[in-house]
Amino acid sequence: MVISEQAGKRGIREYIDFFLRYPQFREHAYVFSSEKAAKDILALLDPLERSSAESLREMANLKLGTRITALELGKSIEGPGSSVILSRMLILPPEPDQDKLTTTPYVKGLSLYKEDRYVKTVKEPLSVGVLLLAKELNNIIMPVEFKPLKGSFSIQPIEIQTVLKPRIVNQQWSMKVDVQTRGEVVLNTTDADLTDPAVITKLEQEWSAKLTTLAHDALDMSQKELRTDLFKFAVEFRRYYPNHWKKQEKNWETIYPELDVEVKVEAHVVRTGKSTGPQGIPNEDEN
Known part of the structure; x- marks a missing residue:
């Protein structure tokens, strides 16, 4: 349709x-x-x-x-x-x-x-943040770059899990978004060597930061611009706090734009491809 x-x-x-x-x-x-x-x-x-x-x-x-x-x-x-x-x-x-x-x-x-x-x-790239929060981010290759390296790494997520954790404390409503992802480097156009643990650590940090930024951009659009719960936060509050939800259901349009949302992303690179050297060049001992 x-x-x-x-x-x-x-x-x-x-x-x-x-x-x-x-x-x-x-x-x-x-x-x-x-x-x-x-x-x-x-x-x-x-x-x-x-x-x-x-x-x-x-x-x-x-x-x-x-x-x-x-x-x-x-x-x-x-x-x-x-x-x-x-x-x-x-x-x-x-x-x-x-x-x-x-x-x-x-x-x-x-x-x-x-x-x-x-x-x-x-x-894109805002659609990536929307799909991440909506638990629909699949089959994507993301470029990640960081200074002082020239070029970028392309990462394909193998698995992405987005968990929503609602909280109501002293009548204050909040949501914690916990994202866990594992990915594979499918392209390296930098001069960095992916056998170096420091490079992998930095790459994971930058990938996590990029996903976090995209998620916050999607939240700002949803809460401030559209004032619309695109990510089914209401469903989670109804599930975990049925009594609170029944009392405040009619006020959700007012609650949602002011909802405190914390986003935590943990991204791990678990595969670096067949070649660990820069720009896909095989090592001499691989020939």
Whole structure:
């Protein structure tokens, strides 16, 4: 299912109601957002797949953004957070000798919804912070650089775990976000030697700092600009503090923008690739 941002500005509650009621639609079908009209995405003749539907499903399976089903979309919009994050689809330009429809869609950015209305498009690098807090960050390669080295390291996370820990002490609501990630260096364009423990330690510190900064940027946008709980913090408070939540549920829109959020990121490099030398050059004893 594809919903254009233009349609999203008018509200999508009636579309969701129809999708979930009409028996020929699958409630577990994936839902995407599009910059252009939805029919332009669905009309594509992907040269690698039997239909545009197959192409979209493969995009979802690649986990390049969020994977939201029609049922999850309805629950998110009607849930305590009243928000949803959709992967944004664009159309790859066709080859010069191909028909304009003979091409494929691709994922680039996110469309953010408050209640049932589209409110903002987010692109990299901010989208990385949004996906990290939303527990949807997968299949990404991140450049990390630090002075005085020239060049950068490219790290692919192997595993990312984001744990939300709500707290209410003396009527003060707060949230601790604990992120644990392990990754592999897939490219090194610096002159640094990854067999040096000091280089690995510094790389882990800079990677942790970068993820922390992106998470804080996403929080600032969510709390201060949109004033919308994009990351389902409300769900965690309802789960851990049901009595407090029942009393303050109606005040969540006021509580969330002022919520004290602590982000802690621990990033570890556990693999450095087949070559440990700089710029992928094999050591002499490896030849």
